[in-house]
Amino acid sequence: MQEEDYKSSLPLPTIRRYPTYLREIKEMITNGVTHISSAVLAEKLGLDHVLTRKDLAMVGVPGRPRHGYPAKELEAAMVRALGWDNTNDAALIGVGSLGQALLGYTGFKEHNLSISAAFDTDPRKVGKTFHGVTVQPISELCSYIKVQKLHLGILTVPKTVAQECAEKLIAAGVVGIWNFTPVQLSVPPEVTVQNVDLAESLAVLSHTIAHDI
């Protein structure tokens, strides 16, 4: 959570907006656009243009007055800032319905994320192939991750075994865990956990419609 050298760490809200910018930038490039103005980009995404300019400033690609930002350079810098520039191979634990959905999700390619291994305890699942990935028994997890030098784990197991599986991932050398379980994992400080909690999102939606009607 600490950095000194150069500003390696951007504001969280900014980082969260980058993927959306990136999609739009890519589409504009496809349409032959070479320079993008902050105002146009902001307008397409329903954001304030000053905010967008600030966000863009932080990737370090300067814009030119009257021209805007060079589209390709902007794209490349943003991809780099997100750590999406080199392929990240990830291991997924827990091949239930959510795990299978993630294995089948083609959109991760766009972010250079590739789920290259899947593990499960259920012997009926082990050996089966989902979307090109063959399920291995959990007993293989540690050695496989070490040999393949994976550093990202995707946790889609039942909550009762979430902490235990997280520890296995960490012991194998994973430094980041994408946690789809509703469990508050306890991990050493050098490991990053990113929680995906659908209940949070549903809370905002249902609260709003319940109190707006």
Add this chain to the structure above:
Amino acid sequence: MQEEDYKSSLPLPTIRRYPTYLREIKEMITNGVTHISSAVLAEKLGLDHVLTRKDLAMVGVPGRPRHGYPAKELEAAMVRALGWDNTNDAALIGVGSLGQALLGYTGFKEHNLSISAAFDTDPRKVGKTFHGVTVQPISELCSYIKVQKLHLGILTVPKTVAQECAEKLIAAGVVGIWNFTPVQLSVPPEVTVQNVDLAESLAVLSHTIAHDI
């Protein structure tokens, strides 16, 4: 987005934390706890106890010094604040791998959310049953939603048809859309859209591990 009468609208970060509190509170109740102190609750979730006290204050259930907050009342009030007190029936459009995973997710029961209908254009899917819900053709969507008076739609379609499907939901009378597509939907102001964008979450994770290593 505006309210006058009484504070119907809570701070977004607070609302997002409520589901986590709620899980913990429920578990403590199961364990026979009748009164919960803000410090204990905060500690279990890794939050500051003052923040937790503020969050709890906003549901309107007073705590007693030396005793804490009454667990059952707290639970009930929080459920009410989230709009999770009466069953919400939702319609899902797009029965791909993500749609199927959501249909199979049992955790929604806990939030009184029930996906009672599913729609798809693919004739090979129509008529099939996934996790107890039979897929209907999109042509049935409007009349079904109107008759059943559903007011929540879950959008899990390919991005190319996202806007179009959202409009169908809105025309049918839906007031809230849970949007799992990476499309910025344009909707009338009385309709609430809550986006679930996995790329946002992945951005934070991959940025952090890329710059921490």
Add this chain to the structure above:
DNA sequence: TAGATTGTTAATCGATTAACAATC
């Protein structure tokens, strides 16, 4: 040159944290 567009500096706003008072 004039005007569009970026860049920077200051003001506002909301959420969190800190300090303290109230109460059982």
Add this chain to the structure above:
DNA sequence: TAGATTGTTAATCGATTAACAATC
């Protein structure tokens, strides 16, 4: 009573918005 715990008021912090300057 003393002490634990809630409740309130003020300070801080970070992000967004606004105002203005710089530049092609």
